[in-house]
Amino acid sequence: MPDSLVQFEGVTRRFGDLVAVDNASLDIRAGEVLAILGENGAGKSTLMKMLYGLYPASAGEILIHDAPDKINGPADAMRAGIGMVFQHFSLLPALSVRDNLLLSWPRTPFWKSRRNTDTADVLATLAELAPHIDPDCPVGSLSVGEQQLVELCKVLNIDARLVILDEPTSVLTPDEAERLHGFIKQLAGRGVAVALITHKLADVEACADRIVVMRRGRVVDIAERGARSITETVALMMGQSVERKLQRPPVLEKIVPRLVLENLSARRPEMALQNVSLSIAAGEIVGVAGVAGNGQALLAEVVAGVEPLTGGDVLLDGVSIARHNPYDAVATPLGYIPEQPRDNGVVGTMTLARNLALRELAQGNRPPVTGRDLLFRFNVNPPDPMKTAGTLSGGNIQKLVSARELGGQRQAVLACYPTMGLDLAAIEMVYAAMFAQAAAGAAVLWISEDLDDLLAGCHRIAVMREGQLVALLDNSSTLTREVVGAHMIGLTETEAAA
Numbered sequence: 001m002p003d004s005l006v007q008f009e010g011v012t013r014r015f016g017d018l019v020a021v022d023n024a025s026l027d028i029r030a031g032e033v034l035a036i037l038g039e040n041g042a043g044k045s046t047l048m049k050m051l052y053g054l055y056p057a058s059a060g061e062i063l064i065h066d067a068p069d070k071i072n073g074p075a076d077a078m079r080a081g082i083g084m085v086f087q088h089f090s091l092l093p094a095l096s097v098r099d100n101l102l103l104s105w106p107r108t109p110f111w112k113s114r115r116n117t118d119t120a121d122v123l124a125t126l127a128e129l130a131p132h133i134d135p136d137c138p139v140g141s142l143s144v145g146e147q148q149l150v151e152l153c154k155v156l157n158i159d160a161r162l163v164i165l166d167e168p169t170s171v172l173t174p175d176e177a178e179r180l181h182g183f184i185k186q187l188a189g190r191g192v193a194v195a196l197i198t199h200k201l202a203d204v205e206a207c208a209d210r211i212v213v214m215r216r217g218r219v220v221d222i223a224e225r226g227a228r229s230i231t232e233t234v235a236l237m238m239g240q241s242v243e244r245k246l247q248r249p250p251v252l253e254k255i256v257p258r259l260v261l262e263n264l265s266a267r268r269p270e271m272a273l274q275n276v277s278l279s280i281a282a283g284e285i286v287g288v289a290g291v292a293g294n295g296q297a298l299l300a301e302v303v304a305g306v307e308p309l310t311g312g313d314v315l316l317d318g319v320s321i322a323r324h325n326p327y328d329a330v331a332t333p334l335g336y337i338p339e340q341p342r343d344n345g346v347v348g349t350m351t352l353a354r355n356l357a358l359r360e361l362a363q364g365n366r367p368p369v370t371g372r373d374l375l376f377r378f379n380v381n382p383p384d385p386m387k388t389a390g391t392l393s394g395g396n397i398q399k400l401v402s403a404r405e406l407g408g409q410r411q412a413v414l415a416c417y418p419t420m421g422l423d424l425a426a427i428e429m430v431y432a433a434m435f436a437q438a439a440a441g442a443a444v445l446w447i448s449e450d451l452d453d454l455l456a457g458c459h460r461i462a463v464m465r466e467g468q469l470v471a472l473l474d475n476s477s478t479l480t481r482e483v484v485g486a487h488m489i490g491l492t493e494t495e496a497a498a
């Protein structure tokens with residue numbers, strides 16, 4: 001029998017009437033990668049947050065081997081060698097990567113300046129896991145995926161014997177995810193236990209030893225990898241089987257320009273957008289592909305009017321909707337799903353009803369309805385309009401923002417990674433809502449790192465590199481991932497084929 005590091009015995013956690021985790025029993029063993037799968041709101045994060053000391057259990061017990069004291073908070077957890085990397089980061093954006101890692105470096109005595117610590121040790125994990133990240137670069141200028149890796153290094157630096165990763169690959173590029181999979185396996189090889197919360201079966205295939213499936217707060221299955229087929233695992237997660245139905249949209253009969261980006265330029269300290277021009281027709285879906293951090297985030301923010309332009313214009317049906325002056329407040333008419341919706345798409349302290357009515361509230365109007373039907377339609381769990389948005393799980397926040405932005409008919413939609421952190425059923429639902437917008441005449445601009453999805457669902461694919469649009473490709477049946485990938489990294493198609 002392998003060594004059990006942690007044992008959950010009949011653990012329950014309630015939030016008011018809601019039972020987030022219901023009588024869960026399982027163990028986590030030294031040197032294993034335990035994947036925890038389940039649909040949005042299944043209770044995966046809550047289960048692990050109890051282990052990390054963020055929430056006490058309402059009933060049951062969590063026993064940690066060799067840690068006699070009870071875990072009453074994250075500081076106790078870290079002392080017991082348990083580290084957690086969250087979906088939501090805790091880095092200081094204005095400080096460099098090095099300073100962020102120094103701040104949390106556990107071996108610097110408090111009387112000694114952290115600046116005098118030998119940074120080679122502090123940076124060793126970073127060098128191994130993410131050699132491309134410059135330690136002197138401010139964290140705020142890194143892509144979300146890179147920030148995730150820095151967060152992971154912080155946790156690994158505490159010499160953890162159990163690392164909890166909450167959906168670590170949802171913000172990583174395929175290359176970064178592959179490197180992380182390798183690193184997770186190495187950690188397990190060194191005897192560290194890894195609890196990996198994920199929606200991605202690819203993560204499970206790549207590195208899990210055992211798989212726990214949760215549904216509606218309950219642990220419904222625990223099995224060795226390979227003991228279940230993918231279809232069986234998905235059925236256990238969803239309680240039903242889900243088919244991928246993404247279909248190439250119908251060919252446009254007429255090209256009527258609807259959302260027009262004219263020579264867009266904008267600047268941030270670390271990124272400049274240069275002369276981006278693109279015309280999206282009514283009913284058209286244009287995907288934006290690119291390696292993370294090549295200007296996609298800035299493009300989205302200038303199109304949505306969050307960031308001012310330094311040049312150019314954004315026209316919707318011929319009318320400018322751009323923000324030219326930093327002092328102008330703009331409520332975008334676009335259906336806009338931003339990157340990281342917990343930070344950028346909801347007000348955590350407001351109810352779901354008020355979050356659905358943010359546009360009306362911003363214009364000083366009364367919110368029209370409670371939005372209960374929208375919450376049901378977009379499967380937001382719990383569908384209670386009076387709940388505060390900050391209490392929702394990550395996936396349910398994403399669904400709430402989709403409900404607000406895609407729930408009514410829009411002239412145009414700007415969707416940044418709209419399915420991030422969603423389970424399979426929710427992904428299908430969000431795509432269906434986005435494609436229905438196009439079918440009803442909206443122009444859709446869709447930023448994604450999933451080339452397979454872009455190839456399956458777009459009319460055209462624009463590729464961004466270093467703040468510029470470097471290619472605009474018709475998505476004919478001959479367009480491949482390799483061709484799009486070649487443009488992303490600056491190879492010619494012939495070089496890529498060689």
Ligand SMILES: Nc1ncnc2c1ncn2[C@@H]1O[C@H](COP(=O)(O)OP(=O)(O)OP(=O)(O)O)[C@@H](O)[C@H]1O
Nearest residue numbers: 015020040041042043044045046391392393394395
């Ligand atoms: N602090 C809280 N207050 C109230 N309810 C909460 C709180 N945290 C989580 N919940 C609820 O508990 C349930 C389980 O949430 P949890 O975050 O554990 O799910 P999850 O499986 O991790 O979901 P996701 O994959 O979407 O992140 C959800 O219904 C969520 O709304």
